[in-house]
Amino acid sequence: MADPTSIFLGASRKPDDSYQRPEELLLKYGNRHGLVTGATGTGKTVTLQIIAEGFSNAGIPVFCADIKGDLSGIAMMGEPKDFLVKRAEAVKLDPYEFQEFPVIFWDLFGEQGHPIRATVSEMGPLLLSRLMNLTEAQEGILNIAFRIADEEGMLLLDMKDLQALLTNIAERADEISRRYGNVTKPSVGAIQRTLLVLEQQGANHFFGEPALRIADIMRTTRDGRGAINVLAADKLMMNPRLYATFLLWLMSELFEQLPEVGDPDKPKLVFFFDEAHLLFDEAPKILVDRVEQVVRLIRSKGVGIYFITQNPLDVPETVLAQLGNRVQHALRAYTPREQKAVRTAADTFRPNPDFDCATAITNLGTGEALVSTLEEKGVPSMVQRTLIRPPASRLGPVTAEERKKLISESPVAGQYDQAIDRESAFEVLQKKAQQRQQIEPEEQSTQAGGSRWTLPDFGGGQQPAPSDRYQPAPRQRQAPAPRPSNRQTVAEAAIKSVVRSVGSQVGRALVRGILGSLTKRR
The missing domain is CATH 3.40.50.300 (P-loop containing nucleotide triphosphate hydrolases)
Structure with missing residues (x-):
């Protein structure tokens, strides 16, 4: 038969x-x-x-x-x-x-x-949205995340890659919104919470390599x-x-x-x-x-x-x-x-x-x-x-x-049993964050008046405080010359008052004379 x-x-x-x-x-x-x-x-x-x-x-x-x-x-x-x-x-x-x-x-x-494993990139935003039961707005943000990963050359392999990328998108929400449309931190947070639920249900076993x-x-x-x-x-x-x-x-x-x-x-x-x-x-x-x-x-x-x-x-x-x-x-x-x-x-x-x-x-x-x-x-x-x-x-x-x-005894024994974690979006974003942390203290120090320059210590005295400008060596201080006294006698004061009064009267007379002559000419 x-x-x-x-x-x-x-x-x-x-x-x-x-x-x-x-x-x-x-x-x-x-x-x-x-x-x-x-x-x-x-x-x-x-x-x-x-x-x-x-x-x-x-x-x-x-x-x-x-x-x-x-x-x-x-x-x-x-x-x-x-x-x-x-x-x-x-x-x-x-x-x-x-x-x-x-x-x-x-x-x-x-x-x-x-x-059995598949990478996040292979799954794609459509199936992931279905898996997480996302709203239309959240699905749009997930599509933006995949687009940014492609543009910036970041691999999306496992759950932590997608989590790290979403965190980065939330930090850059204003910049990304100007390019792709409105990206709100609450929507990003909702996607992250859903990913956490999936991870607890065992989805983290599925996403990864070897695919x-x-x-x-x-x-x-x-x-x-x-x-x-x-x-x-x-x-x-x-x-x-x-x-x-x-x-x-x-x-x-x-x-x-x-x-x-x-x-x-x-x-x-x-x-x-x-x-x-x-x-x-x-x-x-x-x-x-x-x-x-x-x-x-x-x-x-x-x-x-x-x-x-x-x-x-x-x-x-x-x-x-x-x-x-x-x-x-x-x-x-x-x-x-x-x-x-x-x-x-x-x-x-x-x-x-x-x-x-x-x-x-x-x-x-x-x-x-x-x-x-x-x-x-x-x-x-x-x-x-x-x-x-x-x-x-x-x-x-x-x-x-x-x-x-x-x-x-399977023909694929040993090929998929051990997970592989190569450099992907999580590691790339982690390195960028560490670089920012190293640069920020130097910028803060410069803004506060600090300097990258140091002066040699020749010994025997206290080193002057550093500054962004070169300063000449301080000269030996001498006793200041005596300043003239501001005090004046009674006679000097009376004479100065008469002079100021006469000067004012002469000034006013001159002004009136000039104005009067201008009026008469008219």
């Missing part, structure tokens, strides 16, 4: 309740994206597991998030349990062979896998199988905004770095986005537009994106329209929203005259699903009620010892 051009998903049910027709996902349409939905406990994780196994055996690397830890068992050999063997017989999977798969474990916190190289998640083994990259996300789910932002960043990096390949015979990489609703919850329109753009265009890069979520209404219609391969597990229809979700899911399938989709969705058993994949020429197949095949790998998580052993 093995087909190198397709992945066997299971067998569809005939009207007499027997399973006969195999349901397959064609590899050449694997980059047309997909959707796996269903209520909790209906089998979404097993479906994800068998699709990942199929891509890996076809030589296609896979990246997927492990929300509950169950997916980690894909690294270990499966076990012949009764209910698995029974299902294999029902879907005519013969022979049912067990297999272990090449897995690389990753973890943003570096606890259950190799650390993840896309090539390391696109590895293949010597026997031609694709690596399955499993992201430990149980702790990451405590901060869903960081989880969604990271996965969106990874998709954006894939889109920017991979070359155009058109429609290849099989995908270059397949990306599974579990709990996809976290990406779109309360997301601004500009971010949803970005997701839609990446989903629409990344297909030509040979990358397939598969969203896994409980409700098809969690995915915007503009994104939903781009998903060609669909697996719908059971949904409950107790509330009006759940009933709407059932109708929406039923309407997205190509109808099958043998059953009513809306009714079937609510009656599906565990491990059953409605399946529609792209057939020849990219046309969606008629929806079929399908029993999903059992996995070849272990159904359940790995133990702590098994995980530790797999991490130590």
